[in-house]
Amino acid sequence: MINKSLFKSDAWFFAMGPSEFISGPVSELESVDESKLQELIVFDNDHEIKKVRGSLCGDFNERDSLNIDFDNKRKIVQYLDIEKTDDEPGYVWAIGGGRYRLPFPTPERIELEHYYKEDYAGIYHSVDFRVVRFLRNGEK
Numbered sequence: 001m002i003n004k005s006l007f008k009s010d011a012w013f014f015a016m017g018p019s020e021f022i023s024g025p026v027s028e029l030e031s032v033d034e035s036k037l038q039e040l041i042v043f044d045n046d047h048e049i050k051k052v053r054g055s056l057c058g059d060f061n062e063r064d065s066l067n068i069d070f071d072n073k074r075k076i077v078q079y080l081d082i083e084k085t086d087d088e089p090g091y092v093w094a095i096g097g098g099r100y101r102l103p104f105p106t107p108e109r110i111e112l113e114h115y116y117k118e119d120y121a122g123i124y125h126s127v128d129f130r131v132v133r134f135l136r137n138g139e140k
Helices: 026-031
Strands: 012-016 021-025 039-043 048-052 061-064 072-079 082-085 091-094 099-101 109-118 124-135
Touching (some): 012 026, 021 099, 039 124, 072 124
Antiparallel strands (some): 039 048, 072 109, 082 091, 109 124
16 A cells, blocks of 8 residues: 555545546545555645556556656646536546546646656657646636
C-alpha cells in the first residue's frame, strides 16, 4: 500500500480494478483491497504515486512523480464531461457513461501534468501524465 504520510491531508486517490473504479480522500485508502486492483493513484497538487500492473496476478510497477526523469513536462487544463450529479453527494455521471466520486460535487475542469520524451527522430511524445487537481467554476 502507498504511504499516506507522503501526501498532504487533502490528497485524493483513484483505484481501478477489472470491474470497478473507486475514488476518495486519502484518509479512506486503507479500506481499499490492493489485491483486487490493477491501478492505484494517490495525488495532491505537488506529488503523485502511481502503481500499475497488467493483470491481477502480476506485480505492480510504481512511479513517483518526485523522481520522474522525462525530457519535458507541461501542465494542461481539460474540461470534465459531466452529464449530471448523482443523488448521492460527491458523485457525478460522465457523458460517456460511468458514475464517479470526485473531491467536490461539481468540478468543472481537471489540471493534468503531461510528461514527454523525445524519440530517435527528435519528435516529442506524451508518455504519461498525472492528475494535479480539480478546478471549480472560475478557479485558476
